[in-house]
Amino acid sequence: MAAAPLAGYKYEHFLVTSPHPYVAHVEINRPRKLNAFARPQWLEFGAVFRQLSEDAGVRAVVLSGAGDRAFTAGLDVQAASQEGPLSGGGDGGDLDAARKAKALRPHIEEFQSCISEMERCEKPVICVLHGIAIGLAIDISCCADVRICAADTRLAVKEVDVGLAADIGTLARLPKIVGSTSWVKDVCLSARDFSAQEALAQGFVSQVHGDKAAAVAAATNMARTLAGKSPVAVQGTKELLNYGREHNTADSLRYTTVWNSVALQAQDLPAAMTSAFTKKRPTFEKL
Amino acid sequence: MAAAPLAGYKYEHFLVTSPHPYVAHVEINRPRKLNAFARPQWLEFGAVFRQLSEDAGVRAVVLSGAGDRAFTAGLDVQAASQEGPLSGGGDGGDLDAARKAKALRPHIEEFQSCISEMERCEKPVICVLHGIAIGLAIDISCCADVRICAADTRLAVKEVDVGLAADIGTLARLPKIVGSTSWVKDVCLSARDFSAQEALAQGFVSQVHGDKAAAVAAATNMARTLAGKSPVAVQGTKELLNYGREHNTADSLRYTTVWNSVALQAQDLPAAMTSAFTKKRPTFEKL
Amino acid sequence: MAAAPLAGYKYEHFLVTSPHPYVAHVEINRPRKLNAFARPQWLEFGAVFRQLSEDAGVRAVVLSGAGDRAFTAGLDVQAASQEGPLSGGGDGGDLDAARKAKALRPHIEEFQSCISEMERCEKPVICVLHGIAIGLAIDISCCADVRICAADTRLAVKEVDVGLAADIGTLARLPKIVGSTSWVKDVCLSARDFSAQEALAQGFVSQVHGDKAAAVAAATNMARTLAGKSPVAVQGTKELLNYGREHNTADSLRYTTVWNSVALQAQDLPAAMTSAFTKKRPTFEKL
Amino acid sequence: MAAAPLAGYKYEHFLVTSPHPYVAHVEINRPRKLNAFARPQWLEFGAVFRQLSEDAGVRAVVLSGAGDRAFTAGLDVQAASQEGPLSGGGDGGDLDAARKAKALRPHIEEFQSCISEMERCEKPVICVLHGIAIGLAIDISCCADVRICAADTRLAVKEVDVGLAADIGTLARLPKIVGSTSWVKDVCLSARDFSAQEALAQGFVSQVHGDKAAAVAAATNMARTLAGKSPVAVQGTKELLNYGREHNTADSLRYTTVWNSVALQAQDLPAAMTSAFTKKRPTFEKL
Amino acid sequence: MAAAPLAGYKYEHFLVTSPHPYVAHVEINRPRKLNAFARPQWLEFGAVFRQLSEDAGVRAVVLSGAGDRAFTAGLDVQAASQEGPLSGGGDGGDLDAARKAKALRPHIEEFQSCISEMERCEKPVICVLHGIAIGLAIDISCCADVRICAADTRLAVKEVDVGLAADIGTLARLPKIVGSTSWVKDVCLSARDFSAQEALAQGFVSQVHGDKAAAVAAATNMARTLAGKSPVAVQGTKELLNYGREHNTADSLRYTTVWNSVALQAQDLPAAMTSAFTKKRPTFEKL
């Protein structure tokens, strides 16, 4: 982890470095709290990924937790019980249920929106799950493009065990990103732990490595590969796959046509084709 | 199976018992006919699951067939050929095709609607497939939340072999609940048998056990676990996962927000949180 | 492969034979160019499958490449760089970007539409992937119903490596036909090769055989089986599964009802039922 | 209104007569309460329209209120404040908000579902609005096919004035059945009265007549005309228009194709065509 | 109507002239048969509009009927009763209902698809309704962008009177292009005539002129105006409005963004802006 800090990324709870040109590595940086999230964390999380999305100097992103113990243990339950709409105390005490609901809605939406910034980030994001990775960890990783796991990761859709249905995205996205609904229902309803191997077998992650370091290395390597390719091609592929997940085939084909009617005008296509003939590594302009 | 009958559940073709508090076990109870379904069976099936859905004393449901030979052999073809719109005889003989179609539509819709009651049931349903489980067995099990299998189960989407496309839900739901469309097309077009192991590998079921008794025991155990958790959390999770399967991510996140803006006001959240600190098993009010 | 040519199918780039009654075998027949596609090929591809769709003498189709080296190596890059909208030269040189986009759109749409004819073909299509099967090979095979693979097949969603996002259907369809989005993103973003075994494990294909001959034999055997079944049942099943993939469950159930309200009036139902009792192989009228 | 009662329709709160062959006239029959609805009324309302939908002896339906004062004054607020989930008293008093919400949901859904039966009724329904027609009156009339008005009708989407958003269908359907959203928002947000003339100008109703008797006569005449036409054509037209309102054009065209592929096999088509040549009034079989 | 024929448009049943530069006038040219459509007509209709869509020399289209008596009297019932799938005779006589339906589906789809070519045509189409304009006339005009009427036009959704539900697009599109569903249901269910004035009041047409000549002149004038504007702007506006009609607002905004991200790169924007300052009429390159 001797990678250089990425210039211009100053955050309190996230460490952003650049292990290779065009590659950013984001670490959730609150290891003493098992990288748990309270409101300051999720607000910053959104800001980090907005900045990465707009930064032409970044073409691929790796996300992991700082430290050896956890990717993230999820919501900072202690903070949530002390302030915010779940704390139960304070001024909301004598409101009627409709008014309490009105106060809760923007809170949930802000939380969802910050986490969704990673999905909206135009660069591919490879998420390395390791150590404790429960609750919000699953919501977050569902927003990544590729998930990679350390062998000893402890995974769980933990929300049912704290008395609520997961509302930051797991229940909306998980049925769309793995194949077996029987398995999805099992882990979401029971809140039980599942292992890296089970996650691999179910297609939730696509690689398992021996430990966190190996998983981060594999993710970084993948990111480096993606960063060497045409950013028009890579970012268009991410956009069209995300669109395809949410729309029917006819709509997706039409959107693809309109998208590529301009993307095909990039210099990347002749650059890549020439490279195929000359066997030289192509260079692509910033995007 | 010495579980006590569940009070208030009097049905002719279904046996409803309660192996644990808050757990109901429904058995398709027509073993001499391999648990095949004619109209009286599917009408009762719908009624059973409507009652379970509304019963605050039930928090999780196990479904199996009675007897050792079959979960269900599907449609009672003999009955269907003697009466009803597929019988071909009787008064429909000289109607034109549009009028016959008009007569068939409400028949199919009623059948679909009765089976769909299990999907609409607000409590999680764990379906144990065993013995013969063909045709309608697949339509039914597609409406369950979790599918568990005995090792010797004989599974098949059998309808093509009786000259029709499955119309009670398999073709609508199966592509949504397993990952490989290549496999779905294979088994649906060919009507071939597939084994418990194949069902597990494809994610159609999420556990295989040695025999029916072991599978029922595992299902009952899972149901018992779910029944001990917050019903607000468990039932909300089922609702949001089902909604997520049918809607795009943006719609699902919005629905989740509105749903949880009231669910988070339940006593279950503080009860579960307190329990996490006190290490005592929480108790939840009826829902 | 001594199968007789299928009468009435005269194509320059495709060979159509009939290894069994009601079974057609289509071979992409440009082996010296690794079965690569330029415009004449995709126009004919569409025409072949339109004809097969309407031909009552065909009930199941097998698709493979001719020769031992490739299913298809994808787009004929040499031809594309010399003529057509990607060639960069010619009259489009001084148009503004909007006018170039206008010229590209119908080109992409025509290409998409020709390949989609295989998906629209009302008969089941079993695609045998073998040898080199990259780029357009994946777009094409995503339109098949069942995919079968030879063990040594080299598969890749190759488009990113030539500087573009795949636009002939892979990005729209692949997320809908395999379960793991993590894997889909991996192979689509990285353009890396994947093996037949990996394709099987991910559910992209449903069988792997030792070599091309064995894979074609398995596909032909499956096609023969399907061709012996009720065409009303088989073609209805294909239609309803494709519809189910694109629509929510409520819409699919309604469409199924209307579809089957006439399909159930076919003679295939009593023919198949009688056959079940008499143990004689049923015969079905042409459809 | 000396029309004969329609045999087989015995309801406590609704009067069903037959002013012409194949025409049913349903009257909301609680004039002393201004035809207001409590639970017994809406349960019966659903039952009436289910029966009409299935009755081959009925081809068109007219709905009005009994008596001169009101079509309906809407929800029976007095009854609602004494029992049911809005009454505030009783056993729900000490439930948490999530449990109260759980109790309210099936109540709202049952109410919605009963009123929606009129939309689901396969025969065209012509709704005559007259006298007081506020609140639920609008929800109900939005489920009709054609709306006709007496000149002195007092119309209002009244729910905001009793402290709630209309939840029995007005807010879901009104934006889909009139053109001006500016007007829809105005009347729904302000709960103000609007006149028959305004309703006509906005396209909410399509005819205004001098008084209730004239409006009922016009509706009955229209129903008589529809009842003389091919029921396959009329009921298919209703189905396809309702489907078209809810789906995009491509889906609607496909559904239309499948629907008409059997409807065109009816005897109604040759009967109507022959009639066009012979100038004799055609007769159509029951449907 | 002394306009010159448009070079390259040779059709048997349609006359295509060019009254102004960039304006095409298409006339349905079968006046002795009241411009009725049999299969040769609709196949050509599709071909005409495909050609117009691709012709950079055309920027706006006017459609009318030839002769004074009819825009079109709709389906050529005589031809339909003698051949084709509605003729009832011939080889389809002893097929079962499912096989007849299979034969009818491609017939309906081909007919729908040919008429829909006018909607897909990328240039704006102004439809002039005059004389008899019933049945298919409404299906056709629903595919136009703007509808203009002669004062004496006789309009009707006539299909119910020949025993069928309209299946060439009226029932799918009419609810989307006029505001009052009460009116749409009235005219579609009753098949009654409605006048030009009624069509104007309901928003089905947007202008009524004294006679056919005046209506054609007004349409031609509007077409001439549109033809003088930026084709990038005009054709983009048509595309985005059609897209907006079929999709929700979020999807439409996104599609608009992608569309305009290239359209804004056209020379039309600076050309039009410069023109606004110089007060000179701008010239736009062909598109």
Add this chain to the structure above:
Amino acid sequence: MAAAPLAGYKYEHFLVTSPHPYVAHVEINRPRKLNAFARPQWLEFGAVFRQLSEDAGVRAVVLSGAGDRAFTAGLDVQAASQEGPLSGGGDGGDLDAARKAKALRPHIEEFQSCISEMERCEKPVICVLHGIAIGLAIDISCCADVRICAADTRLAVKEVDVGLAADIGTLARLPKIVGSTSWVKDVCLSARDFSAQEALAQGFVSQVHGDKAAAVAAATNMARTLAGKSPVAVQGTKELLNYGREHNTADSLRYTTVWNSVALQAQDLPAAMTSAFTKKRPTFEKL
């Protein structure tokens, strides 16, 4: 308009006053530039409406332009031609078309998103159109709930005349908020002016008043009325109508059920009901 400034609303380009308790009046305050919008204006526009949406002291909003000449003349073309992505000069000059498109997309999305804040504002917004109201004026007013017009307003969807398709929302929303697509296409394709009376006849606005002052007075009066009603009822009605415009009826009914399952627990319902009996004006808690 001597209304007091609304405390806490400090904006450079917008004036926010409070003519009545709970009513805010927003004026576009750049009259010397005909209230035209450049980037600083639209960024502030979004901020104003976000603040209004969250402000429990505001229950209804009126929007107008400052000064007598214009609601807004739309985009500040001069500013747009000097800086930003449409300026054509600067650093974007030598980028390829795909990279220019990439730069344009976030620009369009930011602009759309700021204007859409008015639609997302949870309080009803009444828009007063007056004077010049072209181009962006229509995009903005399409996001309001109710539109009111001064008699001399000059309205136009002007974008085609500056060489582009409107991309800030008009083409996505206008077909959904007025009934006649023929009229929508006419005004959007031709960019012609239309009058207040025409806007009223087409349902785009729902009131026309003699001059701006009278229109603002009417809007303020309507806002005052809405502000006196239950905010739970009014804001729920807005939410459900907006949802209903974008979703099918079944989805809308379900969402309504979930929404009202908590809204009905507000104190507003008993307060309003009591008020109906006591004839006293009800008071509602802040929301």
